[in-house]
Amino acid sequence: MILEVKAASFGYAKRTVLRNISFKVATGEFLCLLGPNGVGKTTLFKSILGFLDVRAGEVTLDGQNIKKWSKPRLAKAIGYVPQAHTPPFPYTVLDVILMGRMAHLGLFSSPSREDVKIAEESLEKLSISFLKNMTYTEISGGERQMVLIARAITQKPQLLILDEPTSNLDYGNQVRVLLQIRKLSDQGISILMTSHFPNHAFLCCPKVVLLNKNGFEVGTTDDLITESNMKDTYGINVKIAKIDDHGVDIKSCVPLTN
Amino acid sequence: MRSPDAVRDEFVDNKAGVTDVRPKVKIRKSGLVLVILSIVLIVVFLWSFTVGRFAVPLPELLTVFFRKIFGLPATWSDTTETVLFNIRIPRIIVALIIGAALSASGAAYQGLFRNPMVSPDILGASAGAGFGAAMAILMSGSALTIQLAAFSCGIIAVMLTYFVSKLIGKANNSVLILVLTGMVVSSLFSAFISLAKYTADPNNKLPEIAYWLMGGLTSITAKNISMMLIPFTIGIIPILLLRYKLNALAFGEEEAQALGVDTKKIRFVYIICATLLTASSVAAGGMIGWVGLVIPHLARMLVGPNLKYMLPASVLLGGAYLLLIDDISRTFFTVEIPLSILTAIIGAPFFIYLLAKGRNSWT
Numbered sequence: 349m350i351l352e353v354k355a356a357s358f359g360y361a362k363r364t365v366l367r368n369i370s371f372k373v374a375t376g377e378f379l380c381l382l383g384p385n386g387v388g389k390t391t392l393f394k395s396i397l398g399f400l401d402v403r404a405g406e407v408t409l410d411g412q413n414i415k416k417w418s419k420p421r422l423a424k425a426i427g428y429v430p431q432a433h434t435p436p437f438p439y440t441v442l443d444v445i446l447m448g449r450m451a452h453l454g455l456f457s458s459p460s461r462e463d464v465k466i467a468e469e470s471l472e473k474l475s476i477s478f479l480k481n482m483t484y485t486e487i488s489g490g491e492r493q494m495v496l497i498a499r500a501i502t503q504k505p506q507l508l509i510l511d512e513p514t515s516n517l518d519y520g521n522q523v524r525v526l527l528q529i530r531k532l533s534d535q536g537i538s539i540l541m542t543s544h545f546p547n548h549a550f551l552c553c554p555k556v557v558l559l560n561k562n563g564f565e566v567g568t569t570d571d572l573i574t575e576s577n578m579k580d581t582y583g584i585n586v587k588i589a590k591i592d593d594h595g596v597d598i599k600s601c602v603p604l605t606n
Numbered sequence: 607m608r609s610p611d612a613v614r615d616e617f618v619d620n621k622a623g624v625t626d627v628r629p630k631v632k633i634r635k636s637g638l639v640l641v642i643l644s645i646v647l648i649v650v651f652l653w654s655f656t657v658g659r660f661a662v663p664l665p666e667l668l669t670v671f672f673r674k675i676f677g678l679p680a681t682w683s684d685t686t687e688t689v690l691f692n693i694r695i696p697r698i699i700v701a702l703i704i705g706a707a708l709s710a711s712g713a714a715y716q717g718l719f720r721n722p723m724v725s726p727d728i729l730g731a732s733a734g735a736g737f738g739a740a741m742a743i744l745m746s747g748s749a750l751t752i753q754l755a756a757f758s759c760g761i762i763a764v765m766l767t768y769f770v771s772k773l774i775g776k777a778n779n780s781v782l783i784l785v786l787t788g789m790v791v792s793s794l795f796s797a798f799i800s801l802a803k804y805t806a807d808p809n810n811k812l813p814e815i816a817y818w819l820m821g822g823l824t825s826i827t828a829k830n831i832s833m834m835l836i837p838f839t840i841g842i843i844p845i846l847l848l849r850y851k852l853n854a855l856a857f858g859e860e861e862a863q864a865l866g867v868d869t870k871k872i873r874f875v876y877i878i879c880a881t882l883l884t885a886s887s888v889a890a891g892g893m894i895g896w897v898g899l900v901i902p903h904l905a906r907m908l909v910g911p912n913l914k915y916m917l918p919a920s921v922l923l924g925g926a927y928l929l930l931i932d933d934i935s936r937t938f939f940t941v942e943i944p945l946s947i948l949t950a951i952i953g954a955p956f957f958i959y960l961l962a963k964g965r966n967s968w969t
Contacts, residue, residue, distance in 0.1 A: 397860070398863065399860050419863055419866050423866030426864075428860075428861070436721060436856060437717075437906065439910070440912075443910075450850075455847075456850075457850070
């Protein structure tokens with residue numbers, strides 16, 4: 349499935365945050381959205397997901413404008429992984445993941461055995477089956493984030509939108525979560541994700557959307573994550589280093605103190 | 607395939623030196639609990655006939671039911687017939703319905719507003735209904751007029767809350783605005799109630815208003831059953847049918863939408879249904895507090911937060927609970943104790959007990 353944002357403006361009734369944005373996510377593509385706080389990354393996501401109206405231009409899925417799509421129809425196409433937070437009620441992990449089936453259920457129905465099977469497959473895919481019967485509010489932040497990813501893939505979407513999936517995670521879990529997401533993209537799910545770390549893009553995203561005060565730019569990670577672009581985006585000096593790992597070049601973005 | 611433990615260890619948060627306090631695996635048999643609760647409800651229902659003045663012993667009660675159902679001639683006295691069919695059965699059924707209705711709307715509102723501290727009167731239904739009743743009493747209305755006035759004012763109060771919050775609310779924090787507006791409307795109608803009391807004749811009207819507001823089922827007759835059954839049926843059916851979808855709202859408006867739930871529509875339906883249930887309950891039995899707050903907590907402790915089980919459990923528990931309270935009200939003392947007093951005296955310590963015991967059922 350192809351997501352296309354065509355000359356779109358996003359924002360709120362009284363304030364347009366982003367103007368004239370265009371980019372494309374093709375089937376199985378992994379795109380990372382980089383930009384400083386407040387530049388409008390979340391606004392962009394909210395508009396694609398239909399929480400906010402698109403102010404101008406259009407957002408299409410396989411050429412169809414999604415403006416008039418019903419919530420279940422949109423949910424079957426796009427899965428959303430929000431930043432993990434704690435709900436007020438102690439649902440079990442399986443309960444939470446099964447909610448990913450809601451878009452596929454009739455208005456009055458609840459999950460069937462078939463749905464439970466799909467949910468269990470998602471758990472297995474992410475190697476978190478051991479969490480199944482635990483209470484969602486009592487597991488760790490990293491585990492909660494994985495559960496939300498499992499919930500999103502239980503939705504069987506063709507595009508996954510992840511809002512800073514690595515925030516609040518320790519160093520090891522950040523990398524593990526990212527590698528799991530890359531695995532999903534290898535399986536043909538398109539991925540659009542935000543991150544605050546250019547290194548995350550080096551780790552797993554071939555393509556980057558860069559949002560900063562100069563506007564926006566789309567390109568390959570190697571082209572866009574440069575020392576000057578990082579200075580423009582985040583206002584700090586960085587060095588892009590290359591590390592040789594058994595003949596494979598690994599790039600890394602290192603902040604400088606001056 | 608690696609063992610689940612190995613996979614799990616890999617994912618445990620990196621807390622060096624900290625003892626691993628893993629949550630325990632809980633498997634709930636929610637379906638079984640619902641069956642048990644149904645049995646409890648039936649037992650309480652039958653027991654209610656065997657206590658109080660004009661108690662009907664169980665064998666005789668079953669004979670009456672059996673012979674009535676199969677159209678056999680009566681073997682019991684006329685007094686039993688009158689007491690049973692004009693007083694006891696209506697009162698028991700109305701107690702069941704009110705308990706079930708208040709608990710269902712409490713459970714629905716707690717899910718809708720993502721807050722376990724919410725009770726059915728959050729949008730002003732109770733205060734509005736109380737005001738309607740007070741006005742009708744002030745104007746010397748009949749029992750029927752009082753009930754109709756209470757019911758319609760309850761609904762008007764919630765409509766006021768809903769439309770005012772629509773008018774001033776912005777798309778983003780509409781739920782917060784709704785709840786806050788509900789508090790404003792509630793206290794406004796409470797002030798109107800006080801005004802009605804203030805102007806009421808202290809010799810007859812004032813005690814009547816005060817007594818009505820305290821809640822009670824003393825004056826319930828067969829007519830009340832039909833008056834309650836219609837709003838109860840209209841209200842409870844959508845609440846039960848849509849209950850699985852309501853789960854998504856626990857994660858917030860946007861996440862629920864991303865899961866494919868039309869949150870605006872579902873919220874609207876739930877507000878209408880819960881209002882019907884609350885307003886008709888208050889109209890029939892006065893302001894009975896605590897039930898709609900405590901029972902959903904108890905249900906959540908028994909079957910977990912999944913509304914697929916939690917809502918039916920609330921309905922069953924609420925019916926049994928209020929029936930039991932009403933039995934206590936009419937049997938334990940020589941004078942009937944108003945229901946709101948009993949629900950508070952029993953409900954408040956019980957709620958503390960629930961909080962102490964099952965902390966994780968709401969945090």
